[in-house]
Amino acid sequence: MWFATRRREATAIMVPSNFTYSLREASHHFRRNWTTVLGAVVTIFLSLFIIGLFVLGSAILENMVGSVEDRVTIQAFLSDNADQTAVDKLQAKIEGWDNVESVTYKSKDEALEEYRNTMSNRNAADAVAALDGENPIPASLVIKLTDPQQVEATATALTSDSDFINVCDDANNPTSSVQYGRETVEKLFSVTNYLRIGALVLVVLLTFVAFVFINNTIRLAITARRREIAIMRLVGASNGFIRGPFVMEGALEALIGALLAIVGLKASMDYALPKLAGSLQFLSFYVSTTDILATYGLLVVIGVAIGLFGSAMAMRRYLKV
Secondary structure, three states, X not given: OXXXXXXXXXXXXXXXXXXXXXXXXXXXXXHHOHHHHHHHHHHHHHHHHHHHHHHHHHHHHHHXXXXXXXXXXXXXXXXXXXXXXXXXXXXXHHHOOOOEEEEEEEOHHHHXXXXXXXXXXXHHHHHXXXXXXXXXXXXXXXXXXXXXXXXXXXXXXXXXXXXXXXXXXXXXXXXXXXXXXXXXHHHHHHHHHHHHHHXXXXXXXXXXXXXXXXXXXXXXXXXXXXXXXXXXXXXXXXXXXXXXXXXXXXXXXXXXXXXXXXXHHHHHHHHHHHHHHHHOOOOOOOOOXXXXXXXXXXXXXXXXHHHHHHHHHHHHHHOOO
């Protein structure tokens, strides 16, 4: 009982002592072998910087894809003779469906005005003049979805709904009264899904490549100090005591590399994004503050984790009995 108590007290004393020793030794090695440390930091910086570029690029791409997908809506055309009470009832009913974000009623006059605005001035003026006061464009319900990729299922449910059939523009063929650009939407979702998968695969691949490079760099640094490790083993130092300074060194190098990568990303975004947004105004290069901070945190976590595990793995061969 007494021995176990003394052992716990000794352990409690040694933990902070070993941490302080490890930090001090890592700092000394930074000054003595700054060229080796610089090589490791640069390797970590470049690896994490590239990962950060692809992560933020994926976030920007996701926002671009989302902005395009958000434009996918269902337009349900209504009969000119439809009772307004029945239309209001249908609108309220659709608003209660799953995957429906909002339903907007568009009158015949609003539809004609939209047509005039979307067409060129000359074509719109000629087309409207040819109508001779008539307005052939029907009123409609514009349905915006929470998940645009489920547009086909929602459109199918709408065409089979009895309330819609009673007020649709063509009761004999309700499908013709519902438009959402089926072929275009299918191609759009196919392309955006491939882009998402490709971006995810690239980020995972780059993380693995970064781990290999950083691990090899740390391994070379430890190999250069194998005699120091052998001497420490000969004088009876424990594996944990020997491993401490090297693991601390790897973690510090990774942390410095991650911070440099964050600074590089911040400078790159401040310089490049405004230029891209000005040159390609039809695309959105928006990236939220949450995504940016999450990327920075991810780089620090990845960097420190790789530094810790890379150092521990690289030392295994020198700590075997």
